[in-house]
Amino acid sequence: MKTYNQINDKIASGKAVVLTAEEMKDYIDKYGVRKAAKEIDVVTTATFGPMCSSGVFLNFGHSKPKIRITQCWLDGVMAYSGIAAVDCYLGATQVPDRDPVNSKFPGKFEFGGGHVIEKLVKGETVELFAYSYGTQEYPRRDLRTRITLADMNQAIMVNPRNCYQNYNVAVNCSDKRLYTYLGQLEPNMGNMSYCSACQLSPLLNDPLYETIGVGSVVWLAGARGHVFSEGTQHCPSCLRTENDVPAEGAGTLALTGDLKKMRPEFVRGCSFVGYGASLALGVGIPIPVLNERVAKHLAVRDRDIQAQVIDYSTDYPQRTGNVLGSVNYEQLRSGCVDFMGKKIVTSSLSSYYKALEICEILKAEIKDGTFLLSQPLAQLPVKQGMKPLNIKK
Amino acid sequence: MIITQKYFLHFPVCETNTPIIYKLVKDYDLEVNIFRALVSSEGEGYLVLDVKGEAGSITKAMEYVASFGVTINSVERGVVRDETLCNHCGNCVSHCKAGALHIADLKTRKVAFDDKLCIACGKCVDNCPMKACSTVF
Ligand code: SF4
Ligand code: SF4
Numbered sequence: 001m002k003t004y005n006q007i008n009d010k011i012a013s014g015k016a017v018v019l020t021a022e023e024m025k026d027y028i029d030k031y032g033v034r035k036a037a038k039e040i041d042v043v044t045t046a047t048f049g050p051m052c053s054s055g056v057f058l059n060f061g062h063s064k065p066k067i068r069i070t071q072c073w074l075d076g077v078m079a080y081s082g083i084a085a086v087d088c089y090l091g092a093t094q095v096p097d098r099d100p101v102n103s104k105f106p107g108k109f110e111f112g113g114g115h116v117i118e119k120l121v122k123g124e125t126v127e128l129f130a131y132s133y134g135t136q137e138y139p140r141r142d143l144r145t146r147i148t149l150a151d152m153n154q155a156i157m158v159n160p161r162n163c164y165q166n167y168n169v170a171v172n173c174s175d176k177r178l179y180t181y182l183g184q185l186e187p188n189m190g191n192m193s194y195c196s197a198c199q200l201s202p203l204l205n206d207p208l209y210e211t212i213g214v215g216s217v218v219w220l221a222g223a224r225g226h227v228f229s230e231g232t233q234h235c236p237s238c239l240r241t242e243n244d245v246p247a248e249g250a251g252t253l254a255l256t257g258d259l260k261k262m263r264p265e266f267v268r269g270c271s272f273v274g275y276g277a278s279l280a281l282g283v284g285i286p287i288p289v290l291n292e293r294v295a296k297h298l299a300v301r302d303r304d305i306q307a308q309v310i311d312y313s314t315d316y317p318q319r320t321g322n323v324l325g326s327v328n329y330e331q332l333r334s335g336c337v338d339f340m341g342k343k344i345v346t347s348s349l350s351s352y353y354k355a356l357e358i359c360e361i362l363k364a365e366i367k368d369g370t371f372l373l374s375q376p377l378a379q380l381p382v383k384q385g386m387k388p389l390n391i392k393k
Numbered sequence: 394m395i396i397t398q399k400y401f402l403h404f405p406v407c408e409t410n411t412p413i414i415y416k417l418v419k420d421y422d423l424e425v426n427i428f429r430a431l432v433s434s435e436g437e438g439y440l441v442l443d444v445k446g447e448a449g450s451i452t453k454a455m456e457y458v459a460s461f462g463v464t465i466n467s468v469e470r471g472v473v474r475d476e477t478l479c480n481h482c483g484n485c486v487s488h489c490k491a492g493a494l495h496i497a498d499l500k501t502r503k504v505a506f507d508d509k510l511c512i513a514c515g516k517c518v519d520n521c522p523m524k525a526c527s528t529v530f
Contacts, residue, residue, distance in 0.1 A: 048480065050522065110524070183484045184520055191487040268480065270522035280480065280522070335486070335496060345487040349522065352502040353481035 004375040007041050007288050011372055016041040018286075018366045020359035021200045021298065028299040037295035042366055042373065045205045046219075046284040046358035047197035049350030050270050052181070053161035053232060054279045055091040056117055056259050059153040060128065062086055063145075068138035072130035073097070074116045074147075081130070085138060089158075090116060092279035105274065106179040112277025115269030117157075120149040121221075122264040155259035157220065161231040163283055165203035165250035166307055169194045169327060171344070174313035179274020183349060185312055192309070192337060192346045197355040198329040199302045202285035203251050207244040207297055209236070211287050213376025218255060219284035219362045221266035224371070225257025227380075235386035243297065247306040247326060251380065255283065266358070282354055284362035288373050302329035309339065319388065397445040399509065400455075401471045401529075403464040404438030413458065414442075421454035422446055429471065429513045431530050439530040441471050441513040470513045471529045474506040478525035485517040485526060494526075 010016040017040050019027060024043045028036045058079070060069075068085040071078070076096035079088035094113040101107045119126055125146045134141045149155055170193045172178045172185035179185075182193040198204070206212045216227045231252025239247045259267075266282030289295050306326045315322040324340065331337040332346045365371035409432065417423045423446035431439045444451055455465055474494065481504045485494045491512045497505035517526040 049482070183522075184488065186488075193484070193487070268523060271524065272522055273519050278522075280482075333502065334499065347485070347487035348483045348502070351480045351482040353504070356501055 001291050002041065002289065004288060004373055008372045010041055011366055012369050014367070014369050016366060018042045018044065018363045020356070020363055021045045021205055022356070022359070024298050025199065025301055028295065033292055033295045033299060036298070037289055037292040040289045040295070043205065043287045043289060043298050044284060044359045044362040044366070045200055045202040045287055046282065046355040046362065047163055047201050047350060048266065048280065048282040048354035048358060049195055049197070050181070050278045050280045051159065051162045052093050052278045054157065054159040054281060055089055055113065057087060057089050057154070057156045057158055059155075060086045060088075060147065061151070061153050063140060063143055065140050066138045067130060067132045067140035067143055068135055069130040070132050072128065074128055075111070075119070075126045077111070077113050077116050079113075092117065093276050095277050102274065108273055109271045109275065109277045112269065112271070114277055114279030117259070117279055118264065118267055118269040120155065121259060121262050121267045123148060123150070149260055157225070157255070157257050157259045157262070158228075159255045159281075161233060161252045162255045162281065163202055163231070163253045163285075164196075165201070165207070165252065166246045166248060166305065167195050168249070168310045168316070169307045169332065170312045170316070171309055171324065171339075172313050173311045173324075176313075178312055179272070180312050181272055181275045181278070182312070183347070184273065189339070189342055189344055192327075192332070192339065192344045193349065194307060194329075194332050194346065195349040196307070196329065197350050197352060198305065198333060199300060200352065200355045200359060202283065202287075203253070204245065204300060204305055205298050206287055206294070207240070207246060207300075208382055209251060209380040210294060210297075211290065211376070212253070212285055213379045215374055215377035216285070217372070217374040218257070219286075219358065219365070219371070220255055220257035220262070221282050222263030223257040223259070223261035225255050227253050227376075228256045229254040230380045233386055234381060235384060236380070236382050237385050241304070241306055243300055243304060245300055245305055248308050266354075282358050284358040286362060286366060286371070286373055302333055305329045307332070394448050395446060396448050396451065397443055398451055398467060399443050399470065400441070401466040401469050402438075402440040402442070402458065403466070404440070405462055405464075407432050407436050407438035408461050409438075411461070413461070416457065417444065417454050421450045421457070423450060423454055429515075433530065439471060469508055469529075470511040472511055472513050472515065472517065473527060473529065474517070475525045475527070478523050479504060479521075480523055482522070484522060485520050488516045488520040490514070490516075
C-alpha cells in the first residue's frame with residue numbers, strides 16, 4: 001500500500017520509479033503483480049485522437065468603448081456568446097457559417113473550431129468579429145480586429161467528454177461507401193475502423209476509476225489539466241470482461257486545462273469528409289500504483305480488451321442496439337482481422353504512436369520532479385447507465 | 394536490360410498538339426502505364442506514369458520528353474505526405490490499396506510513405522483528417 005503523499009514525496013525527491021503503460025505490462029509479465037505493486041510508483045497512460053466534445057472558454061478583454069458581445073466569430077467560426085460581456089465558448093466541431101457543409105455531399109469540412117484552436121495554440125493571429133445590441137454601459141455595436149492567444153486574458157479548455165474508455169469498431173454492411181466520424185467505411189465490410197489508444201488508454205488501465213477521479217491532475221496537450229467531472233455519457237454499468245475491462249463505450253472524463261500552456265503538436269484541428277470538423281487532442285494520465293489491485297488492472301493487454309463491431313449503415317444510425325460481434329485490440333492493431341468469415345483491413349483514428357510519445361513525455365516530467373499527482377476529490381460513478389432520448393409525440 | 398521507371402511529369406505549357414505518349418511507344422518501344430493526367434485551367438499539364446523498356450531507350454525517351462521543357466520527377470508521384478502534419482493515426486493505411494502508406498512498425502504503429510508504390514489514386518487526400526496528404530495537381 002502506498003499513499004499519494006508518499007508517491008509525491010518520492011517524485012519531488014527524484015526517486016519515484018515510473019514506467020509507461022507498455023513497460024508496466026512487460027514488468028508484470030516478468031516479475032508479477034505483487035512485486036510491481038511494491039516497486040513501481042507511477043505508470044503513465046495516454047491517448048491521442050479526435051475528441052469532438054472539446055472547446056475553449058476565451059476572454060478577449062474590453063475594447064474602448066466597451067462592447068457586450070452577443071454574437072462573435074473567430075476566423076469565421078461562431079463562438080457561443082450567451083455568457084458575460086467578452087467571454088465566449090468556441091467548440092471544436094463548429095464550422096464557419098459560410099461552409100457549404102453537406103449540401104454537396106460529401107462536404108470537406110476543411111476548417112472548423114478545432115482548427116481555430118490549433119491556430120491559437122500555434123501563436124497565430126485570428127480574426128475576431130463581434131456584434132452587440134448595445135447597452136448604456138456597453139455602447140459599442142460591433143467590432144472587427146485581429147487577436148492572438150497571448151492577447152487574451154484567459155483561454156481555458158473545457159471538454160465535456162474526452163478519453164472514452166473503449167469505443168465502437170465500425171464497419172459498413174451496405175453496398176455504398178459511408179462517410180463517418182470514424183472515417184470512410186467501404187461497402188460490404190471493405191474496412192474496419194476503430195478509435196482507441198488500446199492498452200495505453202488511461203481508463204482501460206484504471207477500469208473501475210480507482211485512481212482517476214474528479215480533481216485528478218492530467219497532462220492535457222502539454223499543460224497541467226484536471227478532471228473536473230465525469231464526462232458526458234459516462235456509462236460505467238456496461239459489459240465487462242475479465243479483470244473488469246469494459247467491452248463497450250463505458251466511462252468518459254470531463255477535462256480542463258490552460259490553453260496558453262498547451263503544445264501545438266498535441267492540439268490539432270481535423271476534418272472528416274462528409275461528417276465535419278473536430279479536434280485531435282493528446283491526453284496523458286499518470287496512474288499511482290497504490291496497491292496490488294491497481295497494479296493488476298495495469299496488466300491489461302490489447303488481447304484482453306474486446307470492442308464491439310457495429311454496422312454504421314443501419315444499426316448505428318437507427319440505434320437498433322444490434323452488435324455484429326467483437327474483436328480485440330491485438331487483432332485490430334495487427335492491421336487485419338478475420339471477421340464473419342472475411343479478412344478485413346483495419347485502421348485507427350487514434351494514434352498509438354502519439355500516445356506512446358505522450359507516455360514517454362509524461363514519464364520524463366514525473367521523473368524529473370515537475371509533475372506531481374493529486375488525490376481525487378471525488379470518485380467517478382461506478383454504477384450508472386445511459387439514457388436514450390425518446391421522441392415524444 | 395528491361396526496367397520499369399515511374400515518372401511524374403509537369404508540362405509548364407501543355408503540349409496538347411504533340412502525341413508524346415504515342416512517340417514513347419512507337420519510337421522508343423516503351424510500355425506506358427498512365428495513372429493520372431490533367432490539363433489545368435492555366436494550361437499546364439501533369440502526367441503520372443510508369444514506363445517499361447530498355448534502360449537506354451528510357452533515357453533517350455526522357456531526353457525527348459525534356460525537350461518540351463518538362464520537369465521530370467522520378468521520385469514523387471504527385472502525391473505527398475507532409476511528415477510534420479502526420480500524427481500516425483493510420484487511417485489512410487486501409488484506404489491505400491497500393492500499400493504506399495503503410496505501418497512501418499507494428500509495435501509503435503508509425504506510418505511510413507513509400508513514394509515508389511504510390512499510384513497517385515488520391516484516396517489518402519480525402520482520408521487524412523490532418524490534411525497531411527495532398528496532391529500536387
Ligand atoms: S491519415 Fe494522415 S495523419 Fe493519419 S497516418 Fe495517414 S497521413 Fe498520417
Ligand atoms: S495516392 Fe493512393 S496510392 Fe498514393 S499514397 Fe495516396 S492512397 Fe496510396
